[in-house]
Amino acid sequence: MILGASAAIVGCFSFLRKRALVGDAIAHSILPGVCLAFMVSGSKNPLYLIIGAFITGWLSLLLIDAITRTTKLKSDTAIGIILSVFFGVGILLLTSIQHSGNASQAGLDKFLFGKAASLTKDDVYIFGTIALILIAVVILFYKEFKLISFNPDYAKVIGLPVQFLEFMLATITVLAVAVGIQAVGVVLMAALLITPASGARFWTDKLSVMILIATAFGAISGFLGSYISYIAPSMPTGPWIVMCLSMLTIGSIWFAPRTGMLAKFRVQKENQRKILIENVLKLFYHLGEKDGTFKKQRSTSVLLASRDLRIKELNRGLHLLKKEHWLRKKGDNWLITQSGLNEAKRIIKLHRLWEMYLNQRLKLEPDHVHNDAEAIEHIITPELEKQLEKELNYPTKDPHESVIPYAE
Amino acid sequence: MISIETHNLTVSYNRRPVLWNIDFELPTGKIIGIIGPNGSGKTTLLKAIMGLVPTSSGYVKIFDQDLNDVRSRVSYVPQRESVDWDFPASVMDIVLMGRYKKNNLFKRISKADRDIAAEALEKVNMLEFSKRQISQLSGGQQQRVFIARSLAQGADLYIMDEPFIGVDAATEEAILKLLSDMKKDGKTVVVVHHDLQTAKDFFDWIVLLNTRMVAAGPIEEIFNETLLQEAYGGKLNVLSQVGDLMKEKAFDVRES
Known part of the structure; x- marks a missing residue:
């Protein structure tokens, strides 16, 4: 749990600095470090392994940086090179260790896919301490990390020790990866780092809240993953942690308020509804304008004949309007109410004002303005309406010589 | 009094000089424009003055001192496009960054800092937007937020990179008014x-700049057809060929 949480916190900054793939490179580069540490020390003491992991993890960062700085290669290429070279060396070392006949090597290959369920008590203490240190560093340097993620040049100019801060941030990233790898392994580590942050981004526009949500995602997934492999021992922990994380993130993409897919879908639906009822209302106005009276009852067939609408849509619109008390039903016929008429006038007015605006300001011919106004009439706010009226100096007629109805 | 002095400043990318021997002294208490066509090295000059890019030769003095000794008196407004405005932060968060200092690394933001930031926002007519998420701002509003951040620093010298580019009329007016107020307060x-x-x-x-300095001085002396023609009439042919050659042969601008 705590592993998931600490990786998530650090991952937020990688995400915001658009360094998502760097975590992956570090994770892969850690493997040779772990193997070398084992070969040198001859034990699986987690402290040695982490030191080894730390060294090669950092080395990979420095190399990526050096490649992008001194050659023409871009950072994605550099990351790709470093990732595969280090991982290749790691696998090479791992294979040679496995064939060396050293009895204590068993389990080293767990680094590939993680071994969260089989952590020893010592492991837990060491990783727990490191995770707490990471969290403490982030809290301590929170506002500085925020600034160097947003605008590093400015941080440099006001004299912040940007190099030192970037060093700290890189160090805690390497540490978080080195620790997280124990749980989910090299291959899935990038998910632990970046997925919580990307999911959390959907829920909030505040960095502090985003970090908290990402942390919660990391912790919950860590807990669920371990729990699943605890009740069903044949289930691997690491992949389940990542599965849970992915679920949370996919869920965020769908259900987050405002930014989620569902919310966007709802807005679309609401727009369609608004457009439909406003169009039907306009229909009553146009008919009334033609006949010189708005008090006449209209049958469905008359309404259908005067505008290109499907009968199902028309009926839906009529009933929605009835609910708003903008229409009244008399037998099989429909009658517009006073409040309905006011609303219809407002929409017609917006339509004709917009036509005027296009005609005058965008120099469009009168026969080119109608279709545009059909769409724009539905979204003009009262504030914009006032601005339009004022700018056009309260015109009485639109470019087609139709009267612009103002509210009495 | 001299605000900025550059002495024989040369800046190169990949050894090709993009600024050649820039040498000028700028006065204090004035509004000073650095003007030149696209690719003339204007932004690079600012970055070199602010110590953001390494210089190949020459030096910069600010108020007759090293930048490091006068950082708190200098404020920098980077180009609006240089950052990602999707970053999860509010207008107030950004302006408060102007209150970060190198000496109070662990110190929290205080009430006084907030008041200063609010005052800076008021000066650019953005106080009502202080809680607004920065991704919802228009280009002009973003620019004003950046300027407010630099005002919150309370410096004597302000260095702004293209503040008028792509902004609406209201923002342009607000910035101009602000500049003249700043001048009245003796700021540069x-x-x-x-x-x-x-x-x-x-x-x-x-x-006037075009990879080399064409001229520097009071507007009424400099702003004439001949000098403008020289600045906007293209790069010097031989100069750019020498630059290309230095890149190709990996030659440094100083013998070492």
Whole structure:
């Protein structure tokens, strides 16, 4: 749990600095470090392994940086090179260790896919301490990390020790990866780092809240993953942690308020509804304008004949309007109410004002303005309406010589 | 008094000099424009002054001192496009960054800092937007937030990179008003600007730049057909060929 949480916190900054793939490179580069540490020390003491992991993890960062700085290669290429070279060396070392006949090597290959369920008590203490240190560093340097993620040049100019801060941030990233790898392994580590942050981004526009949500995602997934492999021992922990994380993130993409897919879908639906009822209302106005009276009852067939609408849509619109008390039903016929008429006038007015605006300001011919106004009439706010009226100096007629109805 | 002095400043990318021997002294208490065509090295000059890019030769003095000794008196407004405005932060968060200092690394933001930030926002007519998420701002509003951040620093010298680019009329007016207020308070403002049309009305002093310095001085002395023609009439042919050669042969601008 705590592993998931600490990786998530650090991952937020990688995400915001658009360094998502760097975590992956570090994770892969850690493997040779772990193997070398084992070969040198001859034990699986987690402290040695982490030191080894730390060294090669950092080395990979420095190399990526050096490649992008001194050659023409871009950072994605550099990351790709470093990732595969280090991982290749790691696998090479791992294979040679496995064939060396050293009895204590068993389990080293767990680094590939993680071994969260089989952590020893010592492991837990060491990783727990490191995770707490990471969290403490982030809290301590929170506002500085925020600034160097947003605008590093400015941080440099006001004299912040940007190099030192970037060093700290890189160090805690390497540490978080080195620790997280124990749980989910090299291959899935990038998910632990970046997925919580990307999911959390959907829920909030505040960095502090985003970090908290990402942390919660990391912790919950860590807990669920371990729990699943605890009740069903044949289930691997690491992949389940990542599965849970992915679920949370996919869920965020769908259900987050405002930014989620569902919310966007709802807005679309609401727009369609608004457009439909406003169009039907306009229909009553146009008919009334033609006949010189708005008090006449209209049958469905008359309404259908005067505008290109499907009968199902028309009926839906009529009933929605009835609910708003903008229409009244008399037998099989429909009658517009006073409040309905006011609303219809407002929409017609917006339509004709917009036509005027296009005609005058965008120099469009009168026969080119109608279709545009059909769409724009539905979204003009009262504030914009006032601005339009004022700018056009309260015109009485639109470019087609139709009267612009103002509210009495 | 001299605000900025550059002495024989040369800056190179991949050994090709993009600024050649820039040498000028700027006065204090003036609004100074740095003017030149696209690719003339205006932004690079600012970055070199602020110590953001390494220089190949020469030096910069600010208020007769090293930048490191006067950082708190200098404020920098980077180009609006240089950051990602999707970053999860509010307008207030950004302006408060102007209150970060190198000496109070662990110190929390105080009430006084918030008051200063609010005051800075008021000066650019953005106080009502202080809680607004920065991704919801228009280009002009983003620019004003950046300027407010630099005002919150309370510096004597302000260095702004293209503050007028792509902003609405209201923002342009707000910035101009602010500049003249700052001048009245004895502040010095150095502005990178690309538009010749407006330059004449905006600035007291200008530096004409096109990879080399064409001229620097009070606007009435510098702003004439001959010098403008020289600045906007293209790069010097031999100079750019020598630059290309230095890149190709990996030659440094100083013998070492």
